[in-house]
Amino acid sequence: MAHVFQVDRVKLLCSCGILKPITAIYFCRHCLKLRCGNCVSHEVDTMFCPNCLENMPSTEARLKKNRCANCFDCPSCGHSLSTRATSVQAPASDDSAKTVARKLYYLSCTGCRWTSRDVGLKDQTVASGAWGELDSPHYKQLQSLLEHFRGVAQREKLERERKRFSKRKTSYLSLTDKYNLSSVMGRKSLSLTAFSAKGDSSQLSEITPSVPSEDVEGLPEDIFTAPVDLSKIATMEQRLASPEWQPTKTADLYPLHKHILVKRSLRCRYCEHNLSKPEYNPSSIKFKIQLGAFYHVPEVRIVKQVQLFSGEEATVQISMCNPTPHDMTVALLPFVPEAYQEPPKKCEESTDSSCLVRVVEIPYENSNLSPTGDVALPQGQLTLAARDDTAEYDDQDSNSNYKDDPQVVAWRRANKVGVNLQVTPHPDASEVRIGFVLRYDYTNTVATASESRTITLNIPMVISAGTVTSKAEVSKSEEK
Template identity: 75%
Template sequence: MAHLFQVDRVKLLCSCGMLKPITAIYFCRHCQKLRCGNCVSHEVDTLFCPNCLENMPSTEARLKKNRCANCFDCPSCGHTLSTRATSIQAPVLEDPSKTVARKVYYLACTSCRWTSRDVGLKDQTVATGGWTEQDSPHYKNLQALLEHYRTLAQKEKMDKDKKRYSNRKSSFLSLSDKYSLSSVMSRKSLSPISPFSPKVSLDESQTSEVTPSEATEEIEGLPENIFIEEINLSSVSTIGQRMASPEWQPDHTSELYPLHKHILVKRSLRCRHCEHNLSKPEYNPSSVKFKIQLGAFYHVPEVRMVKEVELKWGVETQVQVSFCNPTPHDMTVALLPFVPEAYTLQHDGDNGESGPTSVSSGSIVRVVEIVPENPDLKLHSDVALPQGQFVLSARDDTAEYDDHDSASAYKDDPLVVAWRRANKVGVNLMVTPHQGAKGAKVGFVLRYDYTNTVATATESRTVTLNIPVIINVGAVSE
């Protein structure tokens, strides 16, 4: 029965037109729309090392090339390197004829047994000592190119600023003549990028000179013993090991140096329409909690298949589906027919359908229009939905320990509700696959009453939302 709980069996139609499972979609309490990972803004919240859990500002991470200075990865297998201690006999400074035991440290991999001694790195006297860095042969050329293009970018910026302020020349002169501004005040009011400020230009002497590369038809030939000498595959580096060090790309395993560990990112998600946060983690890297987590799993009724059924062409089969209320408020739910043509060209309105939001020109909210996508919404099966409504009781964590029958508190129609347990309700759907269909896929619109509990609201208010749901019932046989 494990295949019944796969999240890909039941998908929701996002506001951007994508079909996503409920675990991969968000619910904006301000827009009251579904948002998936493709229609939200991804923002970098914190940068940290996954090994030492040290926070790092974005400017520092940029200077360090998004790598940690103290943690290393194994260049052979990619596993995190650990610092090992050992004792060696070292001569005494006062009397070289005598030796004393000293503790030294080296890097070792617990997975593939690679050590820093394999490449000739000297042992360090401190555990966090500065290991010898490998110098890049193209370091000077890269720095010269960066400096050259940085100078060109500054020059282009100054040229744009001069053009921007060129139209204000006449108005500024007339203003100074009218009110007789003193020379001191005029100098103070001048902008450094204004055409009246002291001339600052980048002449040819200030720009860094870069020697252009020249193409050549001759290439370096292969060594003479490449076809004679026997190859030892254990001493040749793999493609993954070479690409892990793009600056050097070592050909042999004896040239593999420790790699600084990459920095990870904690990101926050923001709604593109109302710019409210949908997901925001804690600042502490060791914390797995979220300050804000508006997942649809906590605001939209969860739909699941109860058991697997055998489907045949043209035969009406009963399929049982369960609905679960994740909120602490009662929900009134109704199932409406799903018309694929109505969602091919989506329009965002008050009826809860999906699509890009359009606002008036006087709105202060910056709206980014999202082009809706048209997924495959063709349904090769007919479904008979139960008529009427049913109530999903509020979520109660202690309900599973209560022996009281909650079904007696609700007057459920037996033609609609098959069973009820706490905040879950089972509903029977009658599915009829079309002739020649390989799989039965049905859809309906889940209409429910959602109690909005936004912190800015003075009191809870209930709205009616429509969520399109697509269920992959299973394979169909003849």
């Protein structure tokens, strides 16, 4: 059986209909719904270089083509390049008879030992910032295309503004920034008197269309006879790492400016509250807000793998863990896949058009929810103790405080309990998938004193219990 990670075996059904493991899902405390990467809006918070950790505003990042000016990646293996210093004897500037030691710098890869000297780049006299840029051979054409599409975008924009003009006073600040228009066109559109016909095609810069050529250079004469030295030929990855030049030989590899990374914040698309917000500082790995489901939904795991036989009942033990500092009551309810094939009803408060909240409808996706095994769920409910970080140092057994039904609770340890499920694989199933709805009392810590703080939530879960072992396999292994 292929190894399946524990985290992929228990999946939660997001409010958008997608199954996700608990580590890839968020919990909106305001809508009280699960939200995954598919149903939150992603916003760029900070742009920074992962090597020097310098952050920069988005306009600067765009000018620098989203790359760091000072840091480089190895064009050979992609590892970060580091600056190395050597000293050479050079004639002194005032007296050429004397020599002085001068420091020179070059770039070197600690991963594959590629250096900037390998490709004949001259050592620099300053440690950073002196490495020249390669000019793209298509620079002019790209520039004229950009110019043209800026014009197109501007015209589209003006047309849209003209349509809106009767309704509203237009603000030049609202111009989109798609082609960096705000600085150039903002001023222009101000000077345009109420969008007269000036924004028309007359402003579009001409682009010369590319012409296909019939003549193609022939292959070099020795192409089939000269021995191939693969170490001198760049790999596909190396070529495509610099799309402008696409060096075919390793001798033409050139240091690559490091890509800028972003820190994202995630926002619930229904209520616009932040679900995840990192700290601004690029060197910090902390979050100001982090509403991972992991902190709000009991974590379910499969305790141990049992052999499953087609049509035979087996005991699959799961554990449930309470991540919150409040006791909670948990019950397992039957899962009806049909109930989740339709998008859930929208919340009522979202219909108010005057409110500032922008409600975005997310297409509901249907995951394959049909179970391939029957499950007998334990009846009744049980209490999950609150998380207590000191519990593992506690000698006293507090488990006797809970009057557990031994039919339901197999074991209990601090904020975890083990529960036995009776699973019967369907006759034709190979991969056994079961489902249930985890009902639990969630203590909402959002400060709304008027409302009741404890809410009952239902989280549909789909568990992959394992693969069915055929009887033939068992007898074979017994013979051995």
